[in-house]
Amino acid sequence: MPDLLRLALEQLEAMPPSIWLRRSGTLYLLVNAAHIGSIGLLIGSIVPLDLRLLGLLRPGPLAVLAPVLARTAAAGLALAVLTGAMLFGVRPLEYLQNPAFLVKMGLLGAGALNAWAVRRGRAWARVLDQGRASGAMRAQAGASLLLWLGCLVAGRWIGFL
Template identity: 90%
Template sequence: MPDLLRLALEQLENLPPSIWLRRSGTLYLLVNAAHIGSIGLLIGSIVPLDLRLLGMLKPGPLAALAPVLARTAAVGLALAVLTGAMLFSVRPLEYLGNSAFLVKMGLLGAGTLNAWIVRRGQAWARVLDQGRAGGAMRAQAGASLLLWLGCLVAGRWIGFL
């Protein structure tokens, strides 16, 4: 690991919020619970949306459901990233040495990039306008489902390594 990165991570570990989290089991528990809840919000929104886009779930009009579920997933992602960064700050050097953490970060980045591409693409506009998903949107929804569920599994894997 480059010296500059190691120094930055050591500084991060010595910031007051990181120290508070390490010293307070209750605070760590609450942030960890918020992280899990945020992940639940993200997965609980993105899985039904992806399944609906794939045509495997028919609970209601896609044009009405898609924007709500996408916004809810975005809020879940933002909160998960915030709380995850707080948890990371407690032991950053250890996490960077954990292969499951690195896999999770890669999947998180790929899932976020996929979501960004979806929201900027013509296929998403077609979903909102016509209420149905074409082949490109179904492929992106399938990729989304795999990426986010993979991220969830990798996150749980961290504690086992």
């Protein structure tokens, strides 16, 4: 690991929020619970949205469901990133040496990029206007489903390595 990165991570570990989390089992528990809850919010929103976009779930009109589920998933992602960063600060050097953590971060980045591409693409506007998903949108929904579920599995894998 480069010295500059090691120094930055040691500084992160020495910051007050990281120290507070290490010293308080209750605070760590609450932040960890918030992280798990936010992951539940993300996965609980993105899975039905992706399944609906794939045509495997038909509970209601896509043009109505898609914006609500997408916003809820975005809120879950934002909270998961915030709480995850706080948890990372407790032991950053150890996490960066954990292959499951690296896989999780790669999948998280790919999932976020895919979500960004969906929101920027014409196919999303078509979903909102016409309530139908194109072939490209279905492919992105399938990729989303695999990326986010893979991220979830990799996150649980961290504790086993």
